[in-house]
Amino acid sequence: MIKVYVSSVIDASADTVWSRIRDFNGLPTWHPAIADSRIENHEPADRVGCIRHFHTRDGGRIRERLLALSDYDYSCTYEILESPMGVDNYVATLKLMPITDGNRCFAEWSAEFDCAEGRERELTATIGDGVFQGGFDALKRHYASGRR
Amino acid sequence: MLQRVVRSTVIDAPIERVWAVLRDFNSHDRWHDVVAESRIEGGERSDQVGCVRSFTLQDGHRIREQLLTLDDREYRSTYTIVEATVPLQRYVATVTLRPVTDAGATFWHWESTFDTPPGRERELRDMVAQGVYEAGFANLRRHLAGAADLRGGAAPMPVALPLAARRVVVAAYGGADVLRGEAFDAPPPGPGEVRVRQRAIGVNYLDVYLRRGFIPAMLPLPGVPGMEAAGSVIDVGPGVHGVSAGDRVAYLGPRAGAYASVRNVPADWLLRLPAAVDDDSAAATLLKGVTADYLLRDLGRIGRGTRLLVHAAAGGVGLLLCAGAARLGARVIGTVSTDEKARLARAQGCDEVIVTRDYRFADAVQRLAGGADVIVDGLGDAARDENLAALAARGHWISLGQASGALQALDPDALLAKSASFSRPVVFAYMATREERQARAQRVWDALADGTLGRPLIERHALDAAAQAHRRLEQRATAGALVLVA
Numbered sequence: 357m358i359k360v361y362v363s364s365v366i367d368a369s370a371d372t373v374w375s376r377i378r379d380f381n382g383l384p385t386w387h388p389a390i391a392d393s394r395i396e397n398h399e400p401a402d403r404v405g406c407i408r409h410f411h412t413r414d415g416g417r418i419r420e421r422l423l424a425l426s427d428y429d430y431s432c433t434y435e436i437l438e439s440p441m442g443v444d445n446y447v448a449t450l451k452l453m454p455i456t457d458g459n460r461c462f463a464e465w466s467a468e469f470d471c472a473e474g475r476e477r478e479l480t481a482t483i484g485d486g487v488f489q490g491g492f493d494a495l496k497r498h499y500a501s502g503r504r
Numbered sequence: 505m506l507q508r509v510v511r512s513t514v515i516d517a518p519i520e521r522v523w524a525v526l527r528d529f530n531s532h533d534r535w536h537d538v539v540a541e542s543r544i545e546g547g548e549r550s551d552q553v554g555c556v557r558s559f560t561l562q563d564g565h566r567i568r569e570q571l572l573t574l575d576d577r578e579y580r581s582t583y584t585i586v587e588a589t590v591p592l593q594r595y596v597a598t599v600t601l602r603p604v605t606d607a608g609a610t611f612w613h614w615e616s617t618f619d620t621p622p623g624r625e626r627e628l629r630d631m632v633a634q635g636v637y638e639a640g641f642a643n644l645r646r647h648l649a650g651a652a653d654l655r656g657g658a659a660p661m662p663v664a665l666p667l668a669a670r671r672v673v674v675a676a677y678g679g680a681d682v683l684r685g686e687a688f689d690a691p692p693p694g695p696g697e698v699r700v701r702q703r704a705i706g707v708n709y710l711d712v713y714l715r716r717g718f719i720p721a722m723l724p725l726p727g728v729p730g731m732e733a734a735g736s737v738i739d740v741g742p743g744v745h746g747v748s749a750g751d752r753v754a755y756l757g758p759r760a761g762a763y764a765s766v767r768n769v770p771a772d773w774l775l776r777l778p779a780a781v782d783d784d785s786a787a788a789t790l791l792k793g794v795t796a797d798y799l800l801r802d803l804g805r806i807g808r809g810t811r812l813l814v815h816a817a818a819g820g821v822g823l824l825l826c827a828g829a830a831r832l833g834a835r836v837i838g839t840v841s842t843d844e845k846a847r848l849a850r851a852q853g854c855d856e857v858i859v860t861r862d863y864r865f866a867d868a869v870q871r872l873a874g875g876a877d878v879i880v881d882g883l884g885d886a887a888r889d890e891n892l893a894a895l896a897a898r899g900h901w902i903s904l905g906q907a908s909g910a911l912q913a914l915d916p917d918a919l920l921a922k923s924a925s926f927s928r929p930v931v932f933a934y935m936a937t938r939e940e941r942q943a944r945a946q947r948v949w950d951a952l953a954d955g956t957l958g959r960p961l962i963e964r965h966a967l968d969a970a971a972q973a974h975r976r977l978e979q980r981a982t983a984g985a986l987v988l989v990a
Contacts, residue, residue: 454510
């Protein structure tokens with residue numbers, strides 16, 4: 357089992373950031389690596405169990421199922437059903453926590469998965485540095501310009 | 505309604521460094537300004553789950569907290585208040601750290617839930633949120649910025665210091681006026697000793713005898729009278745085990761010295777106070793209750809039908825004797841000085857009450873019961889002949905005190921006519937071993953807790969007004985027990 361954990365501090369309240377990222381179908385609106393997204397079977401994007409079907413900008417097709425969504429904990433957990441990455445049993449959680457001193461929040465994105473021997477380092481870098489940190493960097497850039 | 509406080513921040517230091525400080529449950533007096541002094545009870549490690557930290561705040565409040573969770577993998581510590589002078593109830597707090605991986609910093613989340621007395625929700629929420637958590641964030645930042653955590657070794661454990669306290673001293677034997685309040689420094693407890701914050705001190709007629717100089721060996725001059733008190737443990741000396749700061753305790757000791765707000769006593773004397781027994785009731789009842797206990801169970805052998813004569817039946821010991829003897833099925837006759845006291849004695853189970861102020865009662869006792877099998881006498885010399893006359897054949901005269909004056913020598917032949925016996929007991933002989941002390945005290949606490957004794961009738965005086973309390977006792981103006989509050 358491989359674990360990846362990335363965290364950051366974003367200069368906007370947890371409520372503000374959450375409203376931007378809670379939409380399970382909204383990755384293309386904030387994550388620079390995602391090209392498009394749709395929810396399968398015309399289900400609402402906040403129905404736990406729904407499946408998002410999206411493409412990365414480099415053409416990869418990924419299907420992920422929403423496993424848990426909490427507006428109370430600012431947290432979202434999902435699993436990969438299909439992807440070109442070569443990961444099994446992949447479950448990830450994106451979560452915000454308020455920082456009470458200052459208008460900012462703590463963001464963490466973590467995943468656990470299995471993979472072929474020898475690919476651990478490469479996948480950890482792709483997922484941790486590329487997907488997760490890439491998403492946080494975009495959020496930080498977005499709110500750094502004072503849009504709160 | 506359960507209150508919830510959440511505060512969080514980011515500390516500009518790696519999580520390992522922040523956690524090294526916070527995982528030490530006894531570190532807070534080194535980095536948090538609000539904490540004056542802290543120690544782990546019972547010599548346990550500060551990372552022992554279940555350990556208790558006992559600390560004082562700068563404003564004097566005292567808090568004991570127990571470590572419930574220590575999780576090095578999740579960087580989490582959970583703890584609860586087990587005792588505090590601040591009214592935070594059911595307080596459970598959790599400290600959680602997370603690494604900020606893209607900045608080498610630490611996210612620190614601190615939250616708690618608790619109850620408060622009605623109307624104090626906001627005040628206590630603010631105190632926790634701002635006074636403890638927000639101030640703690642700032643203080644830890646400063647602690648780390650000054651690299652205080654990197655200097656070798658932990659700060660030395662705080663050394664017990666003398667405490668400013670009050671006591672009442674007798675410099676010369678005499679009337680109540682010889683009792684003088686004074687300030688003093690209560691020293692740290694010595695080996696085998698426990699320093700007790702005394703909140704309630706029992707006043708007994710024995711204290712009057714000592715003050716008058718009847719038993720100089722028990723109160724060498726200058727001396728502090730008083731045999732019993734209740735309160736809580738401040739700290740313990742070397743070699744003391746099984747007692748911790750904050751424990752509620754009472755004691756009844758063979759050496760005087762209880763008229764003080766702080767006192768060091770041998771750990772061996774201490775009796776644990778159950779939650780159901782408050783300090784005042786304990787101090788009002790311990791010596792008197794243990795006295796009633798040995799008089800009824802051991803020395804007097806009171807049983808069904810025993811004709812028991814109790815003098816001062818509305819006094820501290822008297823009321824307990826009436827209640828205890830009535831439960832045992834005895835026939836209780838009491839003497840009191842006023843009608844009001846007669847009512848009190850009757851309410852406690854005294855079957856017949858003789859109201860007398862001139863120590864004449866023998867005829868009445870003979871008429872009512874044909875004499876007394878047991879007499880518990882605190883009157884002394886003025887009632888000497890009446891007591892002999894009041895005894896039944898094979899009767900037992902127990903001379904417990906001598907409020908009217910020291911008993912003149914008794915001719916053994918005076919007992920012969922009735923084949924009577926005479927005892928002159930001291931309570932401490934009946935609680936010489938730790939087991940006996942515990943067993944007798946436990947019966948007193950049980951009787952207080954389950955209501956058999958009822959709430960003791962208590963007259964309270966300030967410690968510094970001990971002279972006034974003695975005057976009231978000697979004028980026979982009091983009913984029930986006298987307690988000095990410190």
